[in-house]
Structures are given as structure tokens and as C-alpha cells.
Amino acid sequence: MNRPTTLPTLLIGLLLLAAATVSAQQAPDQRLVVPLSNPSEPAVLEASLVRGTITVEAYDGSEMIIDTTHGSGGEDDDEESESETDEEGRGRAAGLRRIPSVGGGLVIEESDNRVEVSSESWHRRVQLRIQVPRRTSLRLATVNGGALRVSGVEGEHELQNTNGGISAIDVRGSVVANTTNGEVVVKMLDITPDKAMSFTTWNGDIDVTLPGDLSAVLLMNPGRGDVYTDFDMKLQPTKPKIETSSKRKGYKVEVKQEVRATVGAGGPEIHFRTFNGSLYVRKLD
Amino acid sequence: MNCESAREQLIDLWRDALEPEARAELERHLHDCPACERERVELGTLWSELGALGDDAATVPSAGLRGRFYRALGDYQQELERPPAWRRLLDSLLAPAAPHPRPAWSIATLLLGIALGASIVSAVSARNEVQRLSAEVDSMRRVVSLSLLDHPSASERLRGVSWSTRASxxxxxxxxxxxxxxxxxxxxxxxxxxxxxxxxxxxxxxxxxxxxxxxxxxxxxxxxxxxxxxxxxxxxxxxxxxxxxxxxxxxxxxxxxxxxxxxxx
CATH class of the missing domain: 1.25.10 (Leucine-rich Repeat Variant)
Structure with missing residues (x-):
């Protein structure tokens, strides 16, 4: 394996494997390959959708490969399966086949290693699957219609969803993630020192795995839920808030729900906040 | 009779004021005790010499005494009026008659003055300095915070918020x-x-x-x-x-x- 002559063989093998995986998943309606202006430098991907899912995976290449799959139009508000909507449309479209609408309002721009992908289509569900060079910072946002998934990418990531979960697995760098309805699952292999991070959801759990040598200040507010962790933390006492009211007699003592804890030697702040759910802060094995 | 009481009675013996029985008893002790007898002989000689001093010798100072007394008194007063040793050393160093040590001493004094002055000034201004520095740190935190709050990266903006809580x-x-x-x-x-x-x-x-x-x-x-x-x-x-x-x-x-x-x- 050390000899260079075997490398091309290996690469071809990998490519075939990758192709096989792609075809096994689902053939995209459209594939666009976006070359970067400076392939040796880290890239930035900004992708925003109104309806649809975004999946970003790191691969050992220097271009961005954008696969788009469009759902059918109409008011379907399904979550994951395309087949369901197809069945729905069968009544009138029985015996006909659907020609996927190409483009679908997708706009892609590249400038100085920054790739922007956006869809103006709010009535049509879009599935974006983007393969990016390993060192790429992500800014992903979607509103309805599904999950936001990231794997293996290193950079400064900002992930926003509204009705759907967020998962970022085996990522490096920093993550700032929030959604409204859905859970946030993040597993970080490595974090950039001195970067602040934040994980927020309204309905759902937050489950974050961080490197064992973490050194940070954690601010955890589980709302109605609980905090679970296997990190050694120095909890900082929170002062109960005592307020007296001129209108009512007596006073009100409120103990803040937020837990403030130092891990390691302390450092940047990492915020965890869910209003209806629990917090899980795990140590990477 | 023991030696202690015997020696107390020696003076009375010399003064010839002892009762005959006491005198006989004392003489018996002196006969038996060589130490007391030796003391009687020695002190008895002194006693008799004192008695031999004439009345004039005891009451009238000699002609030379007066002169010696006033000389001694004069010396004592002079000693009192002399400046203390450190002062004399300082005087000798600063005296115009001692040209060599003067510049060296002046420089030393000047340096000492500067050092003293500097330490006094720094002690006085130390508190102001701390206040000024903390004000500077505070304003630096605000500047950092404000610039981070405008940063395109959300992570940096989070840090900006964190900085703002540390500033006044x-x-x-x-x-x-x-x-x-x-x-x-x-x-x-x-x-x-x-x-x-x-x-x-x-x-x-x-x-x-x-x-x-x-x-x-x-x-x-x-x-x-x-x-x-x-x-x-x-x-x-x-x-x-x-x-x-x-x-x-x-x-x-x-x-x-x-x-x-x-x-x-």
C-alpha cells in the first residue's frame, strides 16, 4: 500500500464505491459541480432553503458537488418520504410519469471560495445534498420540511432550522446551532480553542458530544428538563433572585434555571438552551 | 558565738563599747577562729588610721582642689556642647575644606533624592495608575465587544456578547x-x-x-x-x-x- 502506483487503483475503487452509494440512495434530479477559485484554501458554503432538507458531507476533493432532488409541488407538508407525495398525486396523474423540474429556482454563486446556494422555491420541497472539501465553513438555514445534516466537515459552522432537527456528526471547529421544533445532535471530534458556541431549541433535546480535553465555561438552561453529563464540572453557584413587590405583600424568590459550570481550566462560553427538552453533554470516547 | 555575730561586734570592740562578758566571749572566739582574728587585725589597722586623720584634712580642701574642680567642670561642659559623632562626620564631609569627597557625596545625595522622590511619587500615583489602567481595560473590553458584535461570524458575535458582560x-x-x-x-x-x-x-x-x-x-x-x-x-x-x-x-x-x-x- 505504500507504493504510489497502487494509489490510483485505490482512488478508482473509492470513486466507484461513492458512485454506488449515491445511486443506492436516490438518483438526484440534478448534479452541479462547483469548482473553487482557490482549492487549497478553506471554503465557505452558505445554503438556505425555505422548504427542504440540507445534507452536507465532507469528501476528499476540492470542488463542491451539489445534488438537488425536488419534491413535487403543491401543499404537501410531509416530512421525509417522497413516495408518499407521489402516491397522493396519483389520482389525476395516474399512469403518467413526473418529469422533475430542473433548476427549481436554485441559485448558485461562487466568489473567492465562498459558495452560496439558495432556493427561492417555497412551495416546492427541495432536497440538497452537497459534498464539500473537508475544510469548509458552513452556514446552513432551512425553515420547513426537514432535517439539516452535516458530517465530517471542519470549520466554523452556523446551522439554523425551524421545523426540523439538526445533526452535525464528526465535525471539527465550532458549531452554533438552533432550531425551533426538533432536536439538536452534535458530535465534535475537535474544537477550535477560544470559539464561543451555542446550541438552542424550543421543542426537543440537545445532545452534544465534545472532546474530553474540553476547557470551557458551560451555560446550561434545560427549561423544564434536566441536564445530563459525564464531564467533570465545577458548578458555579447561582444566586437566587429575591424580589419584593410593592403591589403584593411578601416577596418572591426565584432560583435561575441556568447552570453555570467550568470544565477544565475554563475558557470560551458554550451555551445550551432548550425550553421543552433535556440537555445531554457527553464526553467524546 | 559564730563568726557572723563576732564580726558585727568587732566595731563595738574597736569603739571600746562592749560589755565585759561580751568582750570576753568575743576574745575567746577570736582566739579560736583564725579567720575572724585576721579580720580584726586588718580592719583594726584601717580603723586606727581613720582615727589618725586630722580634723583639718577631713574638712578643708587643699588649695589645688578648687582649680582641679573647675577644670574638670569646664571639660564636661565642652563635651556637652560638641555636636554628636554623626554630625561631626557630616560636617567634615560637607565642609568646604574637604574638596575631594564633596562631588561624590553630592552625586550620591542627588541620586538618593531622585530615588526617594521617585518612590514617593510612584507611591502616590500608584493608585491613580491602577484606576487609569482599569479604566483602559474597561474601555478596551467595550471596543473589543463592539467590534466582535459586528463580526460576520456568529461564534465571534457570541464572544462579543460575552465580552460586553465583562465591561461596565x-x-x-x-x-x-x-x-x-x-x-x-x-x-x-x-x-x-x-x-x-x-x-x-x-x-x-x-x-x-x-x-x-x-x-x-x-x-x-x-x-x-x-x-x-x-x-x-x-x-x-x-x-x-x-x-x-x-x-x-x-x-x-x-x-x-x-x-x-x-x-x-
């Missing part, structure tokens, strides 16, 4: 944080900025700014966090909370939570 309250900081709560594209940053302002909710400007932004918030997370924060501060926020409830796009669970909040007041 400042109008620009408050406005910047209010701006973040109102307009930041990232919900996380908005939420953290709101939490930073929660500590300054006693300020009328902060309260007014937050009340104003409440009905415009799109994110359920912010809507609830803001409503809960403002609700803790009696009445005046209620209108804003009711305005928020009039929004059509309000998440049902948010509506439920905020309505229960209003009921509890």
Missing part, C-alpha cells in the same frame, strides 16, 4: 446589544444578547428597547425568553406581550406558554 455599562454597549436582540441573523446570538441585557433590565432604556422589540421577534425561543423576562418586571410590558399574542404566525405552544404567563400575573 455603557450606552454604546447597551445599544449594540439591543441591536443584536432586534436584528442579529442568528437566533443563538439574539438569545445570548438578551440574557446579557437581562442583567441590566433595571435601566429604563434596556426595558424600553426590549419591550419595543418583543412583538417583532419571529423566533419562538426569543418570544418566550423575552416575554418571560419582561413579565418579571410588572405591568408596562403587558401591552407588548398582548401585541405579540395578536400575531397570526405565533407557534401554538408559545401562545399557550405566554397566555399562562399572563394569567399568573
Amino acid at each position: 455599562a455603557d450606552e454604546r454597549i447597551v445599544e449594540a446589544l439591543l441591536g443584536s436582540v432586534r436584528n442579529d441573523p442568528n437566533v443563538n446570538v439574539r438569545l445570548v444578547a438578551l440574557e446579557a441585557l437581562a442583567g441590566r433590565i433595571d435601566s429604563p432604556r434596556v426595558r424600553a428597547g426590549l419591550i419595543e422589540t418583543l412583538p417583532r421577534q419571529d423566533s419562538p425561543v426569543l418570544q418566550v425568553a423575552l416575554a418571560e423576562l419582561l413579565d418579571e418586571q410588572n405591568g408596562s410590558a403587558e401591552i407588548a406581550i398582548r401585541l405579540l399574542l395578536e400575531r397570526n404566525d405565533l407557534d401554538p405552544s408559545v401562545r399557550e406558554r405566554i397566555e399562562s404567563l399572563l394569567r399568573s400575573v
Whole structure:
């Protein structure tokens, strides 16, 4: 394996494997390959959708490969399966086949290693699957219609969803993630020192795995839920808030729900906040 | 009779004032005790010599005595009037008659003066210096905070909020944080900025700014966090909370939570 002559063989093998995986998943309606202006430098991907899912995976290449799959139009508000909507449309479209609408309002721009992908289509569900060079910072946002998934990418990531979960697995760098309805699952292999991070959801759990040598200040507010962790933390006492009211007699003592804890030697702040759910802060094995 | 009482009686013996029995007894002891006998002989000689001093010798000073006395007195007074040793050393060093040590001493004195002066000045200004430095650090934190709050990266903006909580309250900081709560594209940053302002909710400007932004918030997370924060501060926020409830796009669970909040007041 050390000899260079075997490398091309290996690469071809990998490519075939990758192709096989792609075809096994689902053939995209459209594939666009976006070359970067400076392939040796880290890239930035900004992708925003109104309806649809975004999946970003790191691969050992220097271009961005954008696969788009469009759902059918109409008011379907399904979550994951395309087949369901197809069945729905069968009544009138029985015996006909659907020609996927190409483009679908997708706009892609590249400038100085920054790739922007956006869809103006709010009535049509879009599935974006983007393969990016390993060192790429992500800014992903979607509103309805599904999950936001990231794997293996290193950079400064900002992930926003509204009705759907967020998962970022085996990522490096920093993550700032929030959604409204859905859970946030993040597993970080490595974090950039001195970067602040934040994980927020309204309905759902937050489950974050961080490197064992973490050194940070954690601010955890589980709302109605609980905090679970296997990190050694120095909890900082929170002062109960005592307020007296001129209108009512007596006073009100409120103990803040937020837990403030130092891990390691302390450092940047990492915020965890869910209003209806629990917090899980795990140590990477 | 022992030696002690015998020696007490020696004086009476010399004065010839002893009773005959006592005298006989003493003489017997002296005969037996060589030590007492030796003392009787020695002191007896002195006694008889003292007795031999004439009356004139005891009462009239000799002619030379007067002169010696006044000389001794004069010497003593002179000794008293002389400056102390350190003063004499200093005088000798500073005296115009001693040209060599003078420049060296002057320089040493000058340096000492500078050192003393410097230490006194620094001691006096140390407190001012600390105050000035802490003011500088504070203003540096504000500058860092303000510039980070404008950063394109959400992570950096989060740090900016964190910096702002370490700086003293400042109008620009408050406005910047209010701006973040109102307009930041990232919900996380908005939420953290709101939490930073929660500590300054006693300020009328902060309260007014937050009340104003409440009905415009799109994110359920912010809507609830803001409503809960403002609700803790009696009445005046209620209108804003009711305005928020009039929004059509309000998440049902948010509506439920905020309505229960209003009921509890």
C-alpha cells in the first residue's frame, strides 16, 4: 500500500464505491459541480432553503458537488418520504410519469471560495445534498420540511432550522446551532480553542458530544428538563433572585434555571438552551 | 558565738563599747577562729588610721582642689556642647575644606533624592495608575465587544456578547446589544444578547428597547425568553406581550406558554 502506483487503483475503487452509494440512495434530479477559485484554501458554503432538507458531507476533493432532488409541488407538508407525495398525486396523474423540474429556482454563486446556494422555491420541497472539501465553513438555514445534516466537515459552522432537527456528526471547529421544533445532535471530534458556541431549541433535546480535553465555561438552561453529563464540572453557584413587590405583600424568590459550570481550566462560553427538552453533554470516547 | 555575730561586734570592740562578758566571749572566739582574728587585725589597722586623720584634712580642701574642680567642670561642659559623632562626620564631609569627597557625596545625595522622590511619587500615583489602567481595560473590553458584535461570524458575535458582560455599562454597549436582540441573523446570538441585557433590565432604556422589540421577534425561543423576562418586571410590558399574542404566525405552544404567563400575573 505504500507504493504510489497502487494509489490510483485505490482512488478508482473509492470513486466507484461513492458512485454506488449515491445511486443506492436516490438518483438526484440534478448534479452541479462547483469548482473553487482557490482549492487549497478553506471554503465557505452558505445554503438556505425555505422548504427542504440540507445534507452536507465532507469528501476528499476540492470542488463542491451539489445534488438537488425536488419534491413535487403543491401543499404537501410531509416530512421525509417522497413516495408518499407521489402516491397522493396519483389520482389525476395516474399512469403518467413526473418529469422533475430542473433548476427549481436554485441559485448558485461562487466568489473567492465562498459558495452560496439558495432556493427561492417555497412551495416546492427541495432536497440538497452537497459534498464539500473537508475544510469548509458552513452556514446552513432551512425553515420547513426537514432535517439539516452535516458530517465530517471542519470549520466554523452556523446551522439554523425551524421545523426540523439538526445533526452535525464528526465535525471539527465550532458549531452554533438552533432550531425551533426538533432536536439538536452534535458530535465534535475537535474544537477550535477560544470559539464561543451555542446550541438552542424550543421543542426537543440537545445532545452534544465534545472532546474530553474540553476547557470551557458551560451555560446550561434545560427549561423544564434536566441536564445530563459525564464531564467533570465545577458548578458555579447561582444566586437566587429575591424580589419584593410593592403591589403584593411578601416577596418572591426565584432560583435561575441556568447552570453555570467550568470544565477544565475554563475558557470560551458554550451555551445550551432548550425550553421543552433535556440537555445531554457527553464526553467524546 | 559564730563568726557572723563576732564580726558585727568587732566595731563595738574597736569603739571600746562592749560589755565585759561580751568582750570576753568575743576574745575567746577570736582566739579560736583564725579567720575572724585576721579580720580584726586588718580592719583594726584601717580603723586606727581613720582615727589618725586630722580634723583639718577631713574638712578643708587643699588649695589645688578648687582649680582641679573647675577644670574638670569646664571639660564636661565642652563635651556637652560638641555636636554628636554623626554630625561631626557630616560636617567634615560637607565642609568646604574637604574638596575631594564633596562631588561624590553630592552625586550620591542627588541620586538618593531622585530615588526617594521617585518612590514617593510612584507611591502616590500608584493608585491613580491602577484606576487609569482599569479604566483602559474597561474601555478596551467595550471596543473589543463592539467590534466582535459586528463580526460576520456568529461564534465571534457570541464572544462579543460575552465580552460586553465583562465591561461596565455603557450606552454604546447597551445599544449594540439591543441591536443584536432586534436584528442579529442568528437566533443563538439574539438569545445570548438578551440574557446579557437581562442583567441590566433595571435601566429604563434596556426595558424600553426590549419591550419595543418583543412583538417583532419571529423566533419562538426569543418570544418566550423575552416575554418571560419582561413579565418579571410588572405591568408596562403587558401591552407588548398582548401585541405579540395578536400575531397570526405565533407557534401554538408559545401562545399557550405566554397566555399562562399572563394569567399568573
